[in-house]
Amino acid sequence: MSDLATAAALAGLGGAGGGALAANIEGFGRLLRRAGLPVGHNEILAAMEALTLVPLDDRRQTHAALRAVMVRRREHSELFDQAFLMYWRNPEADRNAAAMALLEGMKERGKPPPGSRRLAEARSAPRPPPDRPPPQDEQQPPTEVALAVSERERLQSMDFETMSAEQIARAKQEIRRLVLPLDERPTRRFRGDPQGPTVDLRATIRASLRQGGEVLSLERRRRVVRPPPLVALCDISGSMARYAQLLLHFLHAVTNDRARVHSFLFGTRLTNVTRQLRHRDPEVAFEMVSHIVPDWSGGTRIGESLALFNRHWARRVLGQGAVVLLITDGLDREGARGLAEETARLHRSCRRLVWLNPLLRYEGFQPRSEGIRAMLPHVDEFRTVHSLDSLRALVESLSHARSGRALAA
Template sequence: MSALASNLLAFGRVLRRAGLPVGPAEALGAAEALSHIPLSDRAAFRAALRATMVHRRDHFEVFDSAFDLFWRDPDRPTRQAGPDDQPLAALPAAARRVSEAMPGARPPSTPAGEPERREDSALTVSDNERLNRLDFEAMTAEELAAARREIRRLVLPLAERPTRRFRPDSRGPRADLRATLRASMRLGGEIASISRRRRVTRPPPLVLLCDVSGSMARYAQILLHFMHAVANDRARVHSFVFGTRLTNISRALRNRDPEVAFQAVAHILPDWSGGTRIGEALERFNHLWARRVLGQGAVVLLITDGLDRGGAEGLSEAAERLSHSCRRLIWLNPLLRFAGFQPRAAGIRALLPHVHEHRQVHNLNSLRALVATLSADGPSYRRPA
């Protein structure tokens, strides 16, 4: 194997450990692209690797950090990644993830001859508690991987709702006259017992509407894992994402392999990390999808920060119609993590009067609180005034 091919494979492993979905196909594509450009042109070299190994705009920052660190010394591709004059904790999030993913990166060891220090961990926060409270935006690559594993373990058993159908039940609360008469025909018309039935209950449909615009891209990346986990855990889940337009990703998220599912989402999603038109997206959902997916007491999770690029035009009317079409409209807003949050943006003010709940979503604890709320059989929500 040539040195260039070996370095490409090593670079792909660095990107993969940093959280980018890079596999053999991307490495082969990069090798093919490099065969058509002069390798001495560093700008063309970077552009070729970015075009073949990166599929999302929000991954550009991680890729650029990895490229600058990995390819700065072609003779030593396994050198320590972190800058010598800057501690790892002081680096930006993208650079910190790349530094941890670089080959040869190891935690500092105890110098020879120095006695090992023992720390008293009493009254301190455990790693799990810290991970549960840590903001998704501040997580390192290793912490994001641990958060994704925790999200995959979440179960969302929505409280069951009665349907119009009935099933036979010997201890059911209702008498089944038709079944009773059919049974009596076998006995010559004599009624030996009264057949009974019970109303069928089942969890309501769940609709997920996630904002993937530029202001939400950091959170949308991890919340897509939550949407994937929910879609593979229960039936009747309908997933949509929106930026400047609405995209149905329900079929793509049904794949059990999250990487395959997200690759499919990347291919059908035209406006990741772009602008935001919440009003147009909700209006399109009401027009095309509401009657198909909002029956039988559906619950809608609207994941957005409420920052509408279009100045909230038509957003209030669309949100009002959506709230009237579902049983519960829950708004998950990462901006609520700030203690001094105020609804000053026009989009936030337009949405607030029409949602049943306004909850924060920025860490694992907020997702677990959401799961607990949806799993409980709460009161029947009335339409917002």
């Protein structure tokens, strides 16, 4: 008897019909894992035990019990709900359920929603064959290398919103490799340097005291040069949820690569997540972020969030020529009330304000929203952020000094 079968028997699922239920729970866990949720052996065992505490004929309580033990992060809730509705209609009808999810997504949006796409791929994915070592004389055909290269190139330009679970995982690995060498700026601090251009009078007098007051040599100093602070204000509303999920990996990598990086998330309220993103392990960092961010995938109040930042955080984090990344699509539920004034104040408080908007990925984009029109005159750069290529272009842009307002696709 396998470990899962033993656990099912101990949990009371091994009776009449219980074996099939335990097998279905195991299959449901495999579906969630293929769709990108971190569901392992422990979560499946916990799900079996949870079902012994609720009536199985109550669909609502069954759903709540499984969700409580199999979902760890807020952004996985919607995908779990879709998987639950899809799988527990008929666990055996894989292809029909996948096609149904795709058709439902096409009716609503004209294209499959990202969650349904990943679930459809997870449902239709064949089980991997047993591992066996390849024959010694078998050689990899050269066409496979070309296909791998072209697939990697395609991943660079692919929209984050259309990526599958496997492509998202590969994109996260690529994001962690990005390096952000911001252009260095002179600070008010000096350090001793024998070849420095400036005489350090205080150090010279201090050295002369060791020689009885005789000035035998002049001490010199040089101004300290370091990258400016980087401040990121990231929108986590419903329309930005998929992009914010991947951009958090970018912010986590930058935070752990350099000093003076400050990250804020906003939807209906503003949350400082700088301390949480400093944790080296990304999964632990994002788990900590999910505990303190209550408005993920909710509404958007850009003007109110910027006002709160300007009032409470600007003086703390925008010193020494800070660069600000404003990541939002500009769609504010409050319209444009106070948005122009707060964006202008933010622009005056920093050296460079870069607005990253995924809507720029569309050809022929026009700033018709009131929020976009209110913010656009007060930014230095207006760039898209929807793919790995756009992130690399952003890194290259931030690494060089630039003046004036620019529009970049």
